Amino acid sequence: MYVKIDHTKVKGDLVRKIEEISGVDVNRCYQCGKCSAGCPGAPFMDLLPSQVMHLLMTGRVDRVLESNTHWICASCFTCTVRCPKDIDLAGVMEAIRQIELRERKDFVRVDKLPERLNAPTIAMVSAFRKLTS
Ligand code: SF4
Ligand code: SF4
Numbered sequence: 669m670y671v672k673i674d675h676t677k678v679k680g681d682l683v684r685k686i687e688e689i690s691g692v693d694v695n696r697c698y699q700c701g702k703c704s705a706g707c708p709g710a711p712f713m714d715l716l717p718s719q720v721m722h723l724l725m726t727g728r729v730d731r732v733l734e735s736n737t738h739w740i741c742a743s744c745f746t747c748t749v750r751c752p753k754d755i756d757l758a759g760v761m762e763a764i765r766q767i768e769l770r771e772r773k774d775f776v777r778v779d780k781l782p783e784r785l786n787a788p789t790i791a792m793v794s795a796f797r798k799l800t801s
Contacts, residue, residue: 682729682767689763696753697721703747703757713737717747717757724760738764 679687679694687693697718704716714735715723723732732738738761747757 679724680727680729683724683727685767686724686729686760686763689766690756690759692756692760692763694721694724694755694760697725697755698753700752702750702752703755706746706750707741708744708746709737709740709742713740717741717761720760720764721755721757732764733768737761738768741765 683694699718699722701716701718703721704710704718707713707717710716715732715737717737720732720735720737723729741758741761743758743762745758748755748759751757
């Protein structure tokens with residue numbers, strides 16, 4: 669028997685919001701894995717970029733928000749360039765960060781930073797702009 673799946677119900681409001689911000693229809697992903705294979709941040713991520721796409725397609729956005737993947741993402745656009753379906757996965761990662769930042773969840777906690785930080789100033793400025801609300 670053929671059962672028609674209503675993808676709008678599977679995705680839920682948060683995934684639709686991610687699609688709205690990024691302009692990406694996550695259902696277009698066919699899980700080839702080329703994004704994950706080229707991602708320089710993949711070894712440090714809880715979830716591979718292609719796994720993020722799979723979870724979004726199946727409405728499990730909570731699992732995505734729990735991961736560190738979107739914070740590790742360096743916005744290098746390798747995944748976007750490699751995707752055979754022209755999916756802007758870097759844009760999806762940015763949209764997920766925006767969702768978190770709108771909830772005022774910071775990844776970089778300014779009050780937890782050590783007094784003497786061994787990092788280039790520009791790296792910190794970039795991190796604050798990208799990762800804190
Ligand atoms: S490269 Fe594109 S189609 Fe392939 S898994 Fe990644 S997002 Fe999906
Ligand atoms: S934009 Fe982010 S997810 Fe995509 S390849 Fe670069 S680091 Fe990985």
